[in-house]
Amino acid sequence: AAEAFTSCLRWEMKWFGVSVHSVNPGTFKTVLAEGAEERIKLLWRNVPGSCKREYGERFSKKILTFTHMFTSNASTQTSLVADAVVHATCSEYPCRRYFPGYDAKFLWKPLRDLVPEFIMDSIIDTFLKFALPRPAATM
Secondary structure (H helix, E strand, C coil): CHHHHHHHHHHHHHCCCCCCCEECCCCECCHHHHCHHHHHHHHHHCCCHHHHHHHCHHHHHHHHHHHHHHHHCCECCCHHHHHHHHHHHHCCCCCCEECCCHHHHHHHHHHHHHCCHHHHHHHHHHHHHHHCCCCHHHC
């Protein structure tokens, strides 16, 4: 949705001499990422019992594992994001889209550019089925 909005905004604003660019970062080690697991644990502790029964304990554990996988492999080079923003705003010939971070540049961008959308949906669907559990009530 954000990419579609950015593209539409870029087309509309071009008539006014305004350029629109998007920065699509990968996963970075930030304060937000570092505290994600603890926030998830806190949220789960405060979820009503009926909701916990509906999703099940397995769901909570799998979400924590999934979060740990992303945050532990996150890049520490947050300056890549800032560099992309600076280039987008100051360059004479900026890119339409920036993909700072190794996972964004070498995983998500190639998949988005080279794979038809219905196949990409299938890949992500399969990955999410493997990585994230179904709520207990749906089994």
